[in-house]
Amino acid sequence: MSLPATTAPADAPGAAAWARALVKTYGSGPTAVHALDGVDIDFAAGKFTAIMGPSGSGKSTLMHCMAGLDTATSGTVMVGAKEIGRMKQRELTRLRRTDLGFIFQSFNLIPTLTAAENITLPLDIARRPVDRAWFDEVVAAVGLGDRLKHKPDELSGGQQQRVACARALVSRPAVVFADEPTGNLDSHSAGEVLAFLRRSVEDLGQTVVMVTHDPRSASYAHRVVFLADGRIAGDIADPTHETILEALAGLAPDA
Ligand SMILES: Nc1ncnc2c1ncn2[C@@H]1O[C@H](COP(=O)(O)OP(=O)(O)OP(=O)(O)O)[C@@H](O)[C@H]1O
Numbered sequence: 001m002s003l004p005a006t007t008a009p010a011d012a013p014g015a016a017a018w019a020r021a022l023v024k025t026y027g028s029g030p031t032a033v034h035a036l037d038g039v040d041i042d043f044a045a046g047k048f049t050a051i052m053g054p055s056g057s058g059k060s061t062l063m064h065c066m067a068g069l070d071t072a073t074s075g076t077v078m079v080g081a082k083e084i085g086r087m088k089q090r091e092l093t094r095l096r097r098t099d100l101g102f103i104f105q106s107f108n109l110i111p112t113l114t115a116a117e118n119i120t121l122p123l124d125i126a127r128r129p130v131d132r133a134w135f136d137e138v139v140a141a142v143g144l145g146d147r148l149k150h151k152p153d154e155l156s157g158g159q160q161q162r163v164a165c166a167r168a169l170v171s172r173p174a175v176v177f178a179d180e181p182t183g184n185l186d187s188h189s190a191g192e193v194l195a196f197l198r199r200s201v202e203d204l205g206q207t208v209v210m211v212t213h214d215p216r217s218a219s220y221a222h223r224v225v226f227l228a229d230g231r232i233a234g235d236i237a238d239p240t241h242e243t244i245l246e247a248l249a250g251l252a253p254d255a
Contacts, residue, residue, distance in 0.1 A: 015042035015078075016207040017066055017175050022075035024061050024230075035061040036072070037230035043175060048201045048208045050218035052244070053227035054251055059211045060179065062227065066209070067100055067177045068092040080174045097126045101168030101176035105183035107160040109152040109167075115159075116148040119166045128171070135170060141204060142166045142196050158189025165196055169206060176200070178210040182217055194220040215244040226251060 024036040035058045043049050043066075051059050064070035066077055068084045077084040079099055087095065096102075109118045119139070120130050139145055142162045152160050161181060168176045178197065182190035198220045200206040210221065218224045219241045226234035226247055234247050 014045050016045035017077075017079045017209070018042035019062075019066060019072075019078070020076045022062070022065060022077065023073045024058075024065055024070070025073045034230050036065065036075075039075070039227075039230070039232060041225065041232060043207060043209050044223075045174075045207050046201060046205050047223060048198055048210070048221045050221035050224045050239075051209065051211045051227065052213070052215075052218055052224055052248065053233065055213075057227040057233075057251075058230040059227055061230075063177055063179060063209065063211050066175075067102070068095055094126075097122055098128070098171060099174045101171065101173040103161070103164050103168050103176065103178040103181045105180040107152070107157075107164045107184075109160055109163060111152050114149050114151055115144060115155065115163045118152070118163050119148075119170050122167060122171055126171075130170070131172075134172065137204065138166045138169045138200075141199055143192075156189065157185050158192055161185060161189070161193050162196060165193060165200070169200055169204070174207065176206055176208045178208060180212055181210060182212070182214065187216075190214075190217065215241055215248065218244050 018041065020040050022036050022039040026033040026035055039062060051062060053059050061070065065072045068087065072085060079095065082095060110121065113121065123130050139148065142165055144159065144162055144166060147155060147159055155163065182193055185193060194217055197208050197210065201208055212218050219239050221239060223237050224239045224244055225232060228251050233251055236243055236247055
């Protein structure tokens with residue numbers, strides 16, 4: 001099924017990104033793995049959505065297909081009005097640079113650049129001007145004002161991840177995808193990063209999608225979507241630690 005390229009589906013008005021009938025199969029024949037087995041999902045603009053599920057349930061595959069880092073076997077993926085499945089590699093690269101922001105578990109900062117230079121790197125690579133007012137707002141929101149001239153090895157893990165958060169936001173992307181962003185952080189630093197992600201949604205109007213195994217991290221989101229065996233297995237709004245644990249208990253034991 002392929003919907004018209006510029007039409008948000010009637011059941012997902014205001015979605016910043018969405019997918020319909022998304023299938024990703026690795027291999028073929030009896031050994032084929034159906035990493036995504038017909039996923040319909042929308043990520044509302046201006047909301048913080050967490051994706052959870054047991055190991056191997058398809059979380060990373062879903063994020064990679066939504067972000068144009070991997071190609072779906074079939075189905076439709078839209079970011080804004082752009083259909084990812086129809087894009088050539090060059091267009092995809094441009095989309096990732098200008099329309100999407102990424103935050104990874106390993107901060108992926110360039111060690112020889114200062115915090116400020118790391119933050120503006122995606123714009124510099126794309127030869128786009130830095131909106132100084134927006135840069136200042138993001139840096140203030142992430143609490144890095146006095147650390148901008150430091151190199152990554154002069155910053156704590158939490159500060160480095162906050163630099164990565166600012167880098168993801170500086171181009172005002174349609175969606176920020178975060179893959180286990182607090183996986184390498186102690187609980188205090190993790191709390192700071194998650195609080196910032198939530199604030200980036202509430203105060204700056206950002207759209208954030210985060211894959212996490214951690215119920216406490218997911219409780220910072222507005223919504224948690226659960227995957228199991230490549231399918232949507234649950235969806236809760238305004239999650240709390242307790243409601244997430246309850247939902248996880250209904251999935252596979254290693255969730
Ligand atoms: N490149 C690949 N080749 C073959 N199978 C793959 C490949 N990538 C992922 N898979 C399989 O697809 C399924 C979904 O994997 P995926 O990494 O999306 O799960 P996940 O929920 O992110 O898991 P985890 O929480 O362990 O990171 C798994 O069965 C996995 O083994």
